[in-house]
Amino acid sequence: MSRPGKPATGPGASLFAAANKVEPLAARMRPERLEDVVGQQHLLASGKPLGDAIRNGTVGSIILTGPSGTGKTTIASLIGRYTAQSVVVLNAVTDGIPRLREIVAEAERRLDHEGRRTLVVVDEIHRWAKSQQDALLPHVESGVISLCGATTEVPAFAVVGALLSRCRVYALRPLVVDDVGQVITRALHDRTKGVGARELMAAPATIHWLAEQSDGDARRALGALEAVATTLPDGTEITIDALSASLGVRVVAYDRVDVDRNAVLSAFHKSCRGSDPHAALYWLARALLAGDDPQLFLRRLAAIATEDIGLADPSALQVVMTAWEAYRRLGPAEGERAVAQAAVYCATAPKSNRLYVAWRDAREAAADTPSLPVPAHLLNSEMHLRADEARRVPYQYPHDFPGAFVAQSYQPDALQGRTYYRPGAFGEEKRIAQRLVWWAERGGPPVEGEPPAAG
Structure with missing residues (x-):
């Protein structure tokens, strides 16, 4: 009998360990063959760079990037098999x-x-700190080891530049339903x-249902x-009910801090910009179901209100800020509806x-002309008196004139006639354009952009 606290030893113990x-x-x-890897023939088929390199034994050091369960570890093991290298997994x-x-x-x-030679496979290489990744450099460079790093993240963000420059990067595609179905059938x-x-x-x-529910992850399908x-x-016949029970709660394919989060946020922004409220709600729901912070999307909606909507509907920013305040007061359960309301408002x-373009152009003009003086008639009273007498032009108070408008210059002399804001022909900007034309006809700044519609 083995002593307490010590692992059992002897033939019986070995047999027990092996059985378990x-x-x-x-x-x-x-x-065990490249031809049997599903979904990645764009990399592994004959005539493709990675596949030919593996068959010829000239792979070198590589980084494999792609979603979970798409075959990164499989390809790494095949490299060792085809090139007769010893494979060590870190x-x-x-x-x-x-x-x-x-x-x-x-x-x-x-x-x-x-x-x-030895192939070192570093699974989840993005989790290694910079100092740990740097420790690989001299050994990869000297050829003592070949590296195969696997990551679910974008290599440019996940792998240090010096190591990345010594590796070729190959991106695995997400598996489609038919790919996963083929794995299940095998x-x-x-x-x-x-x-x-x-x-x-x-x-x-x-089989199709299981493949669909696995979100492109062959490992998850086989586990179920x-x-x-x-x-x-x-x-026995396997039923959908039995598979559903084995899958448990479906986890949203979403990473709260890395690549997938940014992809969903980008899809949400582009859906609002593209006036598709249905897609905007879907991406918002995907993120919130995964546990992300709704305020991240409220910040993005505030950006959308000024970047993509602007003065076509000045109320958009007000709606977003009101939704933000509602979320803070109500909390997630009821507050999420306020976020959804703001998303639909911005999308429609x-x-x-x-406005976005005008602000960009105005900033560029200000950066290019930082020393132009303020016209004397725009100075305050005290500064106006100090100005050179030749530059003194009396300031005309617009409210003393019909329509509260009088033609006078407001930009530095060198920028007279320069325009930045060019209103569009939709929403509130249609009315803004009409006002700008009215002022231009009375000596105001010129108007550029689409002519305002009548009415």
Whole structure:
């Protein structure tokens, strides 16, 4: 009997450990040929750079980027198989520089004594700090190891520049429903590595449903299939209800701090700009279901109100700010409806980026002419008296004239006639354009842009 606190040893213990060490179905079903990898033939087919490099044994160091469950680890293992390299997997979450040093020492010994190179696969390389990634540099550069980094994030943001410059980057595509369905069907019929020996059955509609619910993640689909298979008698039909129970609560495919969050936020903004309230509500719901902060979307709506709507509907900004205050007072449950209301308002409002362009042009003009003097008639009384007598032009008070308007210059002399704001022909800007034309006809600044519609 082994002592308390110590792992059991001996033949019996080894047999017990071996019996309990069963690879998950997703690991067992990992393809052993490039041709069997689904959804990534744009990289792996004959004539494609990565596929040919793997077949020729000239891969070098690479970064694989793509969503979870699309085949990054599979491709890394195939590289080792096709190029006869020893594959060592580092997990960026649990392994650090000390483990890397051990691997490098083993790789040097293997290269010196066996002439065999080592492929180091760093899973979730984006989780390694800059100093840890930098530790790879000299060994990758010297050729002691080849690197295969796998990440779900954009490599330019996730991998340090010096390391990225020494690697080729390949982007894996998200798996479509048919791809995941093919993986599920293989596992159902494979009697050696899959669950084929159990003679379980599944209708095409059931396989399609599981593939659809897996959000392009083959690993998730196989995990659900395995969970169901362990509870059913041999020869049983797998049902959607059984699969639904094994999947549990569907997790929204969304990363609160990284790439997917920015992609959803971008889709939301472009949907509002494109006047599609249905899409705007969908992307907002996706984010909030994933637990994101609605105030992030309120900030974006405030930007939309000034960048994409502007003076075509000046009320848009007021609606957004009111919704923001409502959310703060009501909290998430009721407040989310206020956010949704602001999103629909902005999506359906008339659009104009004329204010955005005007502000950009005015800033550029101010940056290019920082020393132009203020016209003397625009100075306050005291400064006006100090001005050169030749420059003194009396200020004319607009309210002393009909229509509260009098023609006089307001920009520096060097910028007279320069225009920045050019109203559009929709919404409130149509009326603004009409007023600008009325002033221009009486000696005011010129009007540029679309002619105002009648009425």
